[in-house]
Amino acid sequence: MRALLVLALALCPALGEAAVLAAARTLPAGTVITAGDLRAVDGGRAGLSDPSAAIGMQTRITIYEGRPLHASMLQPPRLVNRNQMLRLVFQHGALRIETEGRALDDAAAGDTIRVMNMASRTAVTARVMSDGTAIVAQ
Structure with missing residues (x-):
């Protein structure tokens, strides 16, 4: 019975291995992933298999062509860069008071960061909104 299972897996590898997503090209750190950046590869290696989990995310590190994608390699796209x-x-x-501020950290929507109020030169803690504004935490 075991020999039959080994033979079946050898003849039809798709039965024993799930397709995982890999980089279709080298993706530098900070790249926002699109559908064209992904390809499905068969392999025994672990990785993401659902394209919706990767499309629209930003790479934390450089991902070389053919390397399977893992959730730890991705992050939500950054809306605010340090010193912006x-x-x-x-x-x-x-x-309601609005003023100009300088981000002291990188941030995605919903992240809490430190922002320097340019008028008073003091640092405050603020939450980044989806439009890129920062709301001071109370």
Whole structure:
């Protein structure tokens, strides 16, 4: 029975191995992945198999052509880069203050980062919104 199973796996490798996603080209760190950057490869190696888990994500490291993708290699795309100027907003009830700020860290939407208020030269903690503004944490 075991010999039959080994023979079946040798003749039809797709039965024993699931297709995983690999880089179709070398993807430098910071690249936002598109469908054209992926290809399916058969192999016994672990990796992502669902394209929706990779498309739209940003690479943390350089991923070389043919290398299987893992979740640890990807991150949500960065909206704000370190030292980038952005709109800093403080809101409390009806009071809303907007000023210019400088990001002190890289961030994706929803991340909490430090931002320097350019008017007062003080650092505050703020949450990055999907439009790239930073809302001061209260």
